[in-house]
Amino acid sequence: MARPARKQLAQLLDDTEPAGSYSAELLAPAHSLRIEVADLGPVPLPLRAPQARKLISVARPAMFGRGEETLSDSTVRDTWEITPDQLTLGGTDWSSILGEALDELRQKLGLPPAMSLRAEPHSLLVYGKGQFFLPHQDSEKDDAMLGTLVVSLPSAHTGGELVIHHGGDRRTHHASRTELSLVAFYADCRHEVTPVRSGYRVTLTFNLLAHGPPSTNGSGPVADLTRCLTEHFTTPATSQYESRPLDPPNRLVYLLDHDYTQRGLCWDRLKGPDRNRAALLRAAAEQAGCEAVLALADVQETWGAYPVGDAAWDDDHWYDEEDEEGEPDEDGGGTDADGDYELSELIDDDITLTWLTRPDGTQGDVISLHVPEYEVSATTPNAHLEPYEASYEGYMGNYGNTLDRWYHRGAVVLWPQQRDRAFAARAEARPRHALDELRALIEADDTTRAGAAAKSLAPFWRTAVAGDTETQADLLESALAVAAGLDSAATAAMLLAPFRLETLAPCHADGLAAAAHRHGDTWAQSLIAAWFGPERPGKTDWTCTLPELCRALRAAGAASAARALLDGAWSLVRADLHDGVELPRAEIRRPRLRKLGSPLTWLFQAVDDALRQIIQRTLRECGDNVLECLMPALRSPDAQRTAGFGVIARDCAERLAAIVARTPRDPDDWSITWSGCGCDLCDVLGAFLTSRSRRIHEWPLAKAGRRHVHTRIDTAALPVRHETRRQGRPYTLVLTKTSELFTREQDIQSTAQSDLTWLKSAWRTS
Ligand SMILES: O=C(O)CCC(=O)C(=O)O
């Protein structure tokens, strides 16, 4: 089979890669730089130990940044720092020498000539014996910041090497004894300073800032890339997980090699090879009629893996890094970058876009969009890059041992500009914008286009809208407005169906009413029925909005929508109530029924007369356990103000009076009403239970039979003790009716009596 276009495209971009590198080094004569430190004066170079000690006397322990904080922790970073305000850098030729050096470094980093680099002093660092800086990444303090420049001053020392990591590769830089050594590296490179073993290491660090016009048109094989894009967007996709061919993809996600911050992600500040590749892709996108934007991707890979020997990370790693050259090979096998695990096969990979810039490149949005593998293209496989996190799991069921690795990568995301396809591609990432665009079309009376665009959302709309209640709440109002403006009732229903009932609030009443007017009552009823479908809420808490929501719906002329919501809500509460009253165990049943008191109150406050009467009748028909729901509801602060509760109070009073009036059980009546499953064992058990006189039953019974009888007794919560006498064969099951048979009934009667007294005074029932 021909290679998919997205793979050809990745290959094309590989062939055109310029000779850029993630770090670059050069030397400059020591005399070109003159450093003056406040309170000390000029610092002669090469530096000697007494001078270094003087520097330390005006320095402070260096801090390091972690997230938003700046910390001082000598187990992470142990070095002395002099801040830029204490420094004056000069020398007759310094600015021209630095300018030339920066231009050479720019070239070595693969950046175009149109771009210029500027170095902004950050600090002067002095490392004495044993001092170091653990692996870290510098924070990008400025939008234009591209990386870091470290200028090591000539000074005799051993150890104290600057080690720069990128994509499984690392480079070690030793400072010169006689010259200035300049090392520049991109901001996404982890780097460290190994402990100084003797002497002093002194460095000047600079933020590297990039300036220059954005590169607009990439040279090279734009025509081939254009052909690949066209092919990608017109050929049915194939997925390793699906045998049937899919629709042609609506998106191509090309993964870049470097990681970027949200602020730092823009076309003219891409790093190393990313820059040229993105420019080529952008030019090809224009030719192929595609939109191209930048994005950030979170990538997770799961590999089959096993540890190699015992090469664990140990304290000596500072000194033996040359021995650890672990290169992953083409197919991903081989040793991982740490040299700790042998990778076997790639089990799974998962790519999520987390940030998407706007087509005009000005801003971006936080998104969470999963990208299927048939939309992904990358010249550099993840395995060739350095993960920001890795975790090894021992034996994992089907897969044996696994190694999970996580990467952050920049990405170029492309989609066909063709109207509806571009709309769909953008909408999946940003449903909010899709709704705004649809509203704008509707407001401009372009309902034909709005209809077609809205319809194109169908394949992914449910997933796109399936966020938390807050996300949904942000979308529902617009979705209702759009639905009300669409000609097609089916498309309007598709747009609204994925919202959940919990999201629906009184503020949505007007929107829902408008949509119901546009598409009819039956449409609204079946939409609401869909909200009560399999994805309906598991709990009934959301019903607290019903009184206000239904009042607002009626006021907006959508009484039938209100009724549909109430019918649905009542059927959920009714089902919970019926399940609840049947529970035999009081300790489980009581709290469940008590909790249903609130939804029932809200329903009463929301319903019309007809439904209220239906509910009252249903409650009347329930068994006496329904009191465990109704009495707490009648005692709630809202009860007196709730229409229809007077009738409930009267019904309860009648029910309670009947319970109080029951003749107490004869002291010699040990009969228990019960019915079993109809099997022979249940027949025997039933005969014993219903007998007035028998209290104890001794029953030789094998294990399976004993278990059946236990289960029957326990699930019905019968006042019967069951014990097994482990003598003879089979053992004997001894059943004993307990006095709870009497006390339970007495308790029910005395609770009923006190409830009745309270009802009579609080509700004036007679
Ligand atoms: O001293 C060095 O070479 C590097 C210091 C460093 O990494 C930093 O200041 O972030």
Ligand SMILES: [Fe+2]
């Ligand atoms: Fe650093």
